[in-house]
Amino acid sequence: MSASPAQEIVTAAVIVIGDEILSGRTKDKNIGFLADYMTAIGIDLREVRIVPDELPRIVEAINVLRLRCDYVFTTGGIGPTHDDVTADAVAAAFEAPVVEDERILAMMKERYAEGELTPGRRRMARVPKGADLIDNPVSGLPGFHIGNVFVMAGVPSVMQAMFDGLAPRLATGRKMLSKTIEAHRPEGIVATPLGEIQDAHPGTAIGSYPYFDGEIFSTRIVIRARDADLLEEAAADVEKMLEGLAKNDKTS
Template sequence: MPDKLKSPVKAALVVIGDEILSGRTKDANAATLALWLNEQGVRLDEVRVVPDVTERIIAAVNECRSRFRYVFTTGGIGPTHDDITADAIAKAFDVPLIDHPEAVRLLKAHYPKGEFTEARRRMARIPEGGTLIDNPISVAPGFQLDNVYVLAGVPLIMKAMLESLRHSLDGGAPMRSASLTVPMPESALAGDLGRIADAAKDVQIGSYPYYREGRVGLHVVVRSTDEKRIEQVIEDIKSVVSRFGVTPVDDPREG
């Protein structure tokens, strides 16, 4: 087994998110990032949501960048007073925040003459040493500094920024998965599922119960970088389930 399969490349996401912590908005970026990273052979291994407070952003980013190969942040890079991410990242790295010449040029070209205001110029402030991340939607760029990637919080822009980073990460084998819907109580299958999991320690088997319209059931998700092992374990689970007189249903494959 190649080394890179043994120790997957891991990433963390720091969500700068007063609006998530207040309950006003449900985060959608973590799932987007998780799926995209997996295509690059990188596992999302931790998410932290912190308030829009400089010290909290610095602490989360500094801890994560020392522990994970890649760190992504979302949110707080717009033109308003509450957009403090670039300042916080500069402080986290102890480098000055500068007007990035290319960012200034892009933004100046985007706005009509005379409308490149002080507030808009804020969006060209990048920590020294940072590389711009293209924003095809609304011009104002994200940036990369060392292993930290600073993205917009608006899901549409965040996605577009990720696309511009495609193939630039140093990943391993992507994780594959398959899942079954099993219309029986999770606790009735738990013993058998545990035995299958014990015998298949090279794959991850997750069990997620659901309650829908008064019916109970579970999704069993099998994850591995090895497609063949997934199929074998799925077959084992199907054969156990069928002994209960229950028919498991293959869920649509995600990738």
């Protein structure tokens, strides 16, 4: 894994492409995987967009997010059908022509018998001129990347294998640390003092997540920070706050 000594925070965005996701016919499984993976290696996922198979919408999302984040990862829209337009959209975003990549064509000719390499299948060899390839150890046909935009398959098993191979090539930042504390009381009780603790610890991010355990409403408090000392200081204040609430419970 390459480090990023000059940049403590490395950011990313994900663009999920496909009408089938927006219609509900296909349930996305890629966002959660990428979010977990990037958090583990030190990349902050800042934004996710789900866009239809419409070239102008994909181009717009790419151009906005590639300027806003260090990396943009796309999933979907690189298959053999007419509505698989991701390659065209990425090429348009970078103002590059679309070409048939000879490396991908060679893979296809090894995979398909003569006469089986249909025009539809040849569409999967189309990439923006100058793009590098992303290895696909599952089904063979690669994704590609140009600039800071990485284009991967939409099928979860294929995308995950692609990202596994891609991850060691990515710059990473300082990892976000986290600590979870059970409040054992409803969110409304801890909301105000949590806000005060957050204000006192600007180097941290404190979230509260209510849930019902079948008997009582409770809250999980999650503290996040890149500095271990800051994390522990904020956690200690949260524990102290909860101890104070517990004492009030006993005396009331």
